[in-house]
Amino acid sequence: MKELSLNILDVAENSVKAGATLTQIHIDEDDSNLTISIIDDGCGMSEEVVKSVIDPFYTTRTTRKVGLGVPLLKLAAEQTEGSFEVHSKTKEEYPDDHGTKVIAKFNKNHLDFTPLGDVISSITTLIQGHPDTDFLFTHSFAKRKIELDTRKLREVLGDVPLNEYEVIKWIEEFLKEQYAEEN
Amino acid sequence: MKSLAELQAIKEKMQNKVVLREGSNEIRVVVGMATCGIAAGARPVLNALVESVNELGLSDKVTVSQTGCIGICQFEPVVEVFEAGKEKVTYVKMTAEKAREVAEAHLQGGKVLTDYTLDQGEL
16 A cells, blocks of 8 residues: 555454444654554454454455455554554453454654555545444644544534535545644 | 534535435446555545536436445456446446546446446456
8 A cells, every 4th residue: 555544544444344333543643653543343353363364365355365454554564663453352242342443553764654645535535435434533743633523523414424525525624624734 | 714514504505405315316336445446546536436426416316435345356446337227337447537537428428438347358
């Protein structure tokens, strides 16, 4: 993937596929480090599956025999001498607290750091494709935090779908404004 | 400044629309958005389709949605067009530019751009 924002889009899709009602995407960055956390409340994975999910030859889909999404994010993090973790709890074992957490840490100053890229586009793409599930996106810097919570949007919109063209445009402009604000 | 008041205005505008989106959509456009698609460039293809559908005034007739792995990863980005009573059309190796052409010629004009479709012999 040419940008980390594409890895984010890819792995967040897994959360939606797992039946998440809320998928959280958090980016925390300072001068030297960047951490991407993707947290969902989906069906979760057993310990065995968690061990397999980083294997490129493991997948739950039936169309092909490879599943590259998680391995590619892991590779991107590790090639900067960062780190990668997956934690998960299945619905069966934890009926009230299930889901998956993926945490990828990057050294921004490493030569092999993939640029973060167009995060806004990834967020709008997720909402466009999955208007019935919620997303909480935050991007934190030393002195400020950008945030979008689709639950708050729904409070105002009622049953207007989040993938209405004008709503997606609003979200895009809203995030652009927040990113443009300098301290 | 973007405000929630603008969203409220969008909601009110939608409520005045006589035709509800569900039910009147005749054409379904589906963009592959699995790992292969994303890596190959599906995000800009999706964006171009969403923009074009809006620009050409086709929102009541066309829905654009996303899907997972279609199984022909080497041909991604893939765009499938479903229309009641017609055969599914599979566009392959799409770009934002081609997506705009497809929106105009096919979604609006009803003409399949066979130069961009999957040749069964290639499979």
